[in-house]
Amino acid sequence: MFVKQRRHQIKERLLRERSVKVADLVKQFSVSEETIRRDLHELEREGIARKDYGGAMLARDLETVAVPVPPxxxxxxxxxxxxxxxxxxxxxxxxxxxxxxxxxxxxxxxxxxxxxxxxxxxxxxxxxxxxxxxxxxxxxxxxxxxxxxxxxxxxxxxxxxxxxxxxxxxxxxxxxxxxxxxxxxxxxxxxxxxxxxxxxxxxxxxxxxxxxxxxxxxxxxxxxxxxxxxxxxxxxxxxxxxxxxxxxxxxxxxxxxxxxxxxxxxx
Known part of the structure; x- marks a missing residue:
């Protein structure tokens, strides 16, 4: 799986579940813990995630954003x-x-x-x-x-x-x-x-x-x-x-x- 595809899926999981764990992502994508931490660091740089011990949470200013958009x-x-x-x-x-x-x-x-x-x-x-x-x-x-x-x-x-x-x-x-x-x-x-x-x-x-x-x-x-x-x-x-x-x-x-x-x- 390409890096961009993996980060897309991590973003989707963050938006859906509001938090992710490094251990769970390592198992899901069959990559190293270091790789997942780099992914989460990049998502934090983009303003999507905020890292915490053992994983990351959805950025605070996104928690109340309404997602549905009319056709x-x-x-x-x-x-x-x-x-x-x-x-x-x-x-x-x-x-x-x-x-x-x-x-x-x-x-x-x-x-x-x-x-x-x-x-x-x-x-x-x-x-x-x-x-x-x-x-x-x-x-x-x-x-x-x-x-x-x-x-x-x-x-x-x-x-x-x-x-x-x-x-x-x-x-x-x-x-x-x-x-x-x-x-x-x-x-x-x-x-x-x-x-x-x-x-x-x-x-x-x-x-x-x-x-x-x-x-x-x-x-x-x-x-x-x-x-x-x-x-x-x-x-x-x-x-x-x-x-x-x-x-x-x-x-x-x-x-x-x-x-x-x-x-x-x-x-």
Whole structure:
């Protein structure tokens, strides 16, 4: 078993059971105690575990995180005007002949709808919803990164998909985020999707996060990028300006989309 696969499984066990013992993991994976301790040290460095005598426990700030996430087709119906404005702004960053990588989020799906008029575009995605939408552009090449299907998000994940993604270099990586926090950066609620997002961050010459206002000050389960890993954040003026200033001070350029009316107000 590869190191990454073993650590994935340890993460899953930590999330499920809240604690693990070195002796149990040694038996489960048939490796040395020293190897497991290195794994736990790395998970502690990632902010997922906190080591204790004989094993590790789930990090304190993850203990109360709610994991369930609505299916992507349900999320696409939330904050639709805001996501459309964010997607329009993101599309303006893309030029003819460029290579872009996109994940399977609801906001990146909105972005895909606005890329139809760009000639010579190449799209790499692990999202079946994004690939289907991009297929309407006859001048675009669409490559689907294969892997295990996550039905709720219609995304393809896993070590096979991550390995395939490493073959490519993209001009821009467009990613959604489940949560944005000052101490953990940009995060996802899904362990495997977080790993895919990390691979996409590595593949993009420029990294752009698309996030509606609900994602701010929200604690996600797994961090996939720190502020220094991201070039641009596109959001709306529904976000508290103090939060945006904090992101900008961390070195991220922000593009703030004005809305014609505030969400939840009468037109």
């Amino acid at each position: 992507v087709h349900h999320r696409a119906q939330h904050f639709t005007e805001e996501k459309e404005r964010i997607a329009e702004a993101a599309a303006r960053l893309v030029g003819p002949g460029q290579i872009v990588v996109m994940d399977a989020g609801s906001t990146t799906w909105c972005l895909a709808k606005h890329l139809g008029g760009i000639d010579g575009l190449t799209v790499l995605t692990n999202g079946l919803n994004v690939a289907e939408q991009c297929s309407s552009n006859e001048n675009a090449q669409v490559f689907v990164i294969g892997g295990k299907l996550v039905r709720g998000s219609m995304s393809l994940v896993g070590s096979q998909a991550e390995t395939e993604l490493r073959k490519y270099n993209a001009d821009i990586a467009f990613l959604g985020a489940s949560g944005i926090s000052a101490n953990r950066g940009f995060g996802s609620f899904d362990l495997y999707e977080a790993e895919m997002k990390k691979a996409m961050v590595a593949a993009g010459r420029q990294v752009v996060i698309l996030a509606d206002h609900s994602k701010f000050e929200r604690q996600a389960l797994i961090s996939f990028a720190a502020f220094q890993d991201v070039d641009v954040l596109i959001t709306s003026d529904l976000v508290d300006s103090r939060l945006l200033r904090a992101v900008e001070q961390a070195g991220v350029r922000t593009i703030v989309c004005p809305l014609e009316r505030r969400l939840g107000e009468e037109a």
